[in-house]
Amino acid sequence: MYVPKHFEETDRQVLHSLIRAHPLGTWVTLASTGLLVNHIPFLLSAAGGTHGTLVGHVARANPVWKTFSTTEPSVVIFQGAESYISPSWYASKQEHGKVVPTWNYAVVHAHGMPRAIEDPAWILDLVSRLAEEHENQQPLPWRVGDAPPDYIDRLLGAIVGIEIPVQALAGKWKVSQNRPVQDRRGVIAGLESRDDARAREMAELVSQR
Secondary structure, X not given: OOOOHHHEEOOHHHHHHHHHHOOEEEEEEEEOOEEEEEEEEOEEEOOOOOOOEEEEEEEOOOOHHHHXXXXXXXXXXXXXXXXXXXXXXXXXXXXXXXXXXXXXXEEEEEEEOOEEEOOHHHHHHHHHHHHHHHHOOOOOOOOHHHOOHHHHHHXXXXXXXXXXXXXXXXXXXXXXXXXXXXXHHHHHHHHHHOOOHHHHHHHHHHHHO
């Protein structure tokens, strides 16, 4: 990933926070047939690897767990806030007109060597933690134990665990840092005027930087 210095984010806590807030990762790995791309909700543990460990699962019918590269690291892409930025929001448009549209975004790339895990107990623990993580905000949280045990056992046999110790993290926060202060203020105002959650999230990132 091309990361100019002024857009680079290296704080591990910030990078981990984005992964946890946007856990649907795009997993890219090399196979003998070329690149394989899958979209998987991951859990991030701070333990293991150089920068923590990602865990998720894929369908047993998905060939990726048998064919991913064991010699070249995978990359998992986590997309955070993103938004189109109109040059009409820049104060400098009125001053000299030398402005063009752009796109702001925050993204994390996590690199590591994956391994497949078929242990039913490990997979049960994973899906239990996934359910707990994403059901906690529900009025009546669903738990794995709510389903019949034989049904859960059958489904566990249909998935394979994936574990990726993260050996390298790259973060890019392209949030108007390269614009003058008045332009950044215009971007914040323009985003807030759109009144949607995605624009508000980006407006907050621009404000923070």
